[in-house]
Amino acid sequence: MPKGMERFGKVTYTSEAKVSDFVKYLEEGKVMATRCKKCGRLYFPPRADCPECFSEEYEWVPLSGKCKLITYTVAHFAPTGFESDVPYVLAVAECEEGVKVFTRVSKDISVDELKPGMELKLAPIKVNEDKYSFELQKP
């Protein structure tokens, strides 16, 4: 699991105050990336500081949600906060904007249906009363 993903989902998504708007956007039904104003690189999940050019100037860019499945794996063991959810599917998908997303696949899609290259939709979801996340759904 990539570094940082252990806090994904049920646990607060990001503690970085600068990009906390991300959760607000999810609440509004939007999945947003950030774009570095200096070099134009797009980041998802959003980040307030660009590791390429060290600029801290960024702007919010909405993602269309259109993406293609690259690969996936079925998780039978879960980090803290996910124990009751196993098994679930984690996937890497590429958005049409070019950013790669690593996240869960909706339970509405069975593992048998998943094929690399298939179209998926990146969509915001409400996890519980005050936690928001995003997942890959059927387009």
Ligand SMILES: [Zn+2]
């Ligand atoms: Zn940059």
